[in-house]
Amino acid sequence: QVQLTESGGGLVQAGGSVSLSCAPSVRTSMTRAMGWFREAPGKEREFVASVSWSGGNKDYADSARGRFFISRDVAKHTIHLQMNSLKPDDTGVYYCAASSKSVRATTKSAYDYWGPGTQVTVSS
Secondary structure: OOOEEEEEOEEEEOOOOEEEEEEEOOOOOOOOEEEEEEEOOOOOOEEEEEEEOOOOOEEEOOOOOOOEEEEEEOOOOEEEEEEOOOOHHHOEEEEEEEEOOOOOOOOHHHOOEEOOOEEEEEEO
């Protein structure tokens, strides 16, 4: 069983930046993609960004493209999400996820493992 742990997050003013990181409890060769989702109060969990593990192909939600940047460290088996120009609408719990099913994983159903989440609050 793979457990994921997010770090980073916190309270930031609008226009600021935050960096999130995610590391698994064990390394596995079955990982095909890793990604980030977020869940705002009263809303469903939504896709933010993902990266394919072997080729490094990246996908972004429209709301994240141009402001958020996902990266992977193959040696450390970790991923990062750099979030810039943050807006109050970016507030939510951010979840890291890992997929053994799909290289281009942009939906919740594509992921097998999830972290407990980390809170990001953007004040206006």
